[in-house]
Amino acid sequence: DIQLTQSPSSLSAFVGDTVTISCRASQTIGTYLHWYQVKPGRAPKVLIYGASGFLREVPSRFIGRGSGTDFTLTISDLQPDDFATYYCQHTYRTPPWTFGQGTQVE
């Protein structure tokens, strides 16, 4: 099974900061890597698909990069609404389609 390792597990930031979260896959997964935002009591929400794919309902300050085994999610000009936990997930080939362990932005 493919493992995803996120770092850091948590980070502290201020409004207006730029933060970067990393996700490393245990084997190459092309660009079958997605980023989700989770807030307490809310359903998860996809932010980035296919490593760098933009969704029109997601603010442009969320940027995904990478391919193969190394991926990043960068949030620029951090807003109060961005304080949440972020997960990467792969959907490469057959399941299991694992998640990373999460990064809490506080």
Next chain:
Amino acid sequence: EVQLVESGGGLVQPGGSLTLSCDASGSSVRSNYMNWVRQAPGKGLEWLSVIYPNGDTFSADSVKGRFAISRLNSQNRVHLQMSRLRVDDTAVYFCTAMTAGRDHFYSLDVWGQGTTVTVSS
């Protein structure tokens, strides 16, 4: 707009069984990759199971042999049948779909609000 609504959660004793349901509107469950994902208290997201449009199913090792995903096309519903439940199965269970399919590299783009399962004696 696709919407998913889960039901069936509750309190169950260890070793017991429970079936979760996911009612879909706005799209056919038969046309989408339908998944279940859970989040235990204080823990991260855990992918559990998927049913493909062609009916193929896959599950995580942690639930293989205990949980089974299925769908009822006539009611546009997906089920997660859970048996031999353990205390560590306590979690919020989300039904989620890959409605954009290959175009979005099979990301989980629609989520229900979740249903809570508590396994306790």
